[in-house]
Amino acid sequence: MANPSFSTSRHPTAPDPWLAVNYALIFPGFGQLYSRYWWKGGSLVAIAIASIIYCIWSIFGAHGNTVHGFWAAGWLVVLYSFSILDAYRGTQANYGQRITVPQGRKDVWYAVFLSQVLPGLGHLYIQQAIPGGLWLLAGLLTAWLANQQPLLAPIPPAIWAFSCYHVYRNFPGQSRRTSTAIALLILGLFITRLVLGNTPNWIDQNFIQSIVPSESMLPTLQVGDRLFVRPSPRYIPQRGDIVVFEPPEALRAMLPPASQENLFVKRIIGKPSETVAVTGGQVLINEVALSEDYVRSPAAYEWGPATVPPNQYFVLGDNRNESGDSHVWGYLPAEQILGRGYKIYWPPDRIQPLPGGRSRP
Incomplete structure (x- = not known):
C-alpha cells in the first residue's frame, strides 16, 4: 500500500x-x-x-x-x-x-x-x-x-x-x-x-440553587420554586430578606435523617439585640408593630417578647400558621445563613426577582 x-x-x-x-x-x-x-x-x-x-x-x-x-x-x-x-x-x-x-x-x-x-x-x-x-x-x-x-x-x-x-x-x-x-x-x-x-x-x-420544600413561605414562594442565592461572607441580613440556610442544631434534631442536609427558606424578622414579640396576630419589633404585606394570614399564636442574641436572627415563614420557624425551634445563627434568595429562576411562569429589606416597623 x-x-x-x-x-x-x-x-x-x-x-x-x-x-x-x-x-x-x-x-x-x-x-x-x-x-x-x-x-x-x-x-x-x-x-x-x-x-x-x-x-x-x-x-x-x-x-x-x-x-x-x-x-x-x-x-x-x-x-x-x-x-x-x-x-x-x-x-x-x-x-x-x-x-x-x-x-x-x-x-x-x-x-x-x-x-x-x-x-x-x-x-x-x-x-x-x-x-x-x-x-x-x-x-x-x-x-x-x-x-x-x-x-x-x-x-x-x-x-x-x-x-x-x-x-x-x-x-x-x-x-x-x-x-x-x-x-x-x-x-x-x-x-x-x-x-x-x-x-x-x-x-x-x-450561586447556590435551592428548591422550596414546603408551603411555609406561601404566598411569596410556592412548593417547587427554584431560587438563586448569592453566597457572600460579607452579607449582613436585613429585615425582610428571604434567606436560604442550613438547619441549625435545634431544627436538625427535629428532622428525620433524610432531611437533615436540606436547605431551608425563611424571612428575616428580628435582628441581633432587637426585642421581638408575636401577639394579637402582629409582630412587634422593640414594641413597634411590623408592617407586613406579604403574610398569608396573621399568626394565630403568641410568642415572646424576647431579645435576639448577638450574631443570631429571628426568622418566620410568610405562611405563619403552617411554618416551622424561629417561634418553634429558636434563633438562626448567622453562620448557618448561606445568603439571600434574590430570584425565582424556575418554573417559567414563576420567574421573578425576590425583593429584600421591605419590612419595617
Missing part, C-alpha cells in the same frame, strides 16, 4: 480553510478575521460577546428571564456553527462549497482541527498511533480528574493546546520553525477552554 502524501499549505498567501476553521472553533468571528473579512469577523465577535453577556444576565440576573437566557444559549450554538461553516466557505473560490475532509493529501491544519476536537485524534489521522493513544488517554484522564478536583481545571486545556502544537510540529514535512499561526491558535485554545472549564466552578462559587 502506498504511503499517504502530506500537505502543509495550499498557497503561501491564500487563507487556508482548515486554519480558518481552527480559529473559528476558538470564538465566532476569529476565522473571518484571519481571512481578512474584517467587518464580518468583527460583527460576529461583537454579536457573540453581546449574546454571552445577555445569556449570563438573563439566567443569573435578578431581573433577567431564565427562559430568554436558554434561548440566547441556543442562539450562540447556531452562531458558533454558522461561524465555523462561513469561515471555511470564505476561503473557497466557490462560497457555497460544503466542508469536506481533505482527500488524497493529508492536511496539517485538519490534523490540528481533529486535535482540537479531542487530543490524539490528529495523531491518529497522520498514523502516529502511539502518540495519539497517549494524548487521548491524557486528555480523558485529566478531564475526569479536573471534574473531581477543581484545582486541576487548568490541566485539561493545557493538554488540548499542547496536543495541537505537538501534532503540528510532528506533521510529516512540516517546518521546524515555530509558526505565528499555531502560536496564536494554541494560546486562544488554552484561554477559551480554560474559561469554559472553569465556568461550572465559577457558578458553584457564586
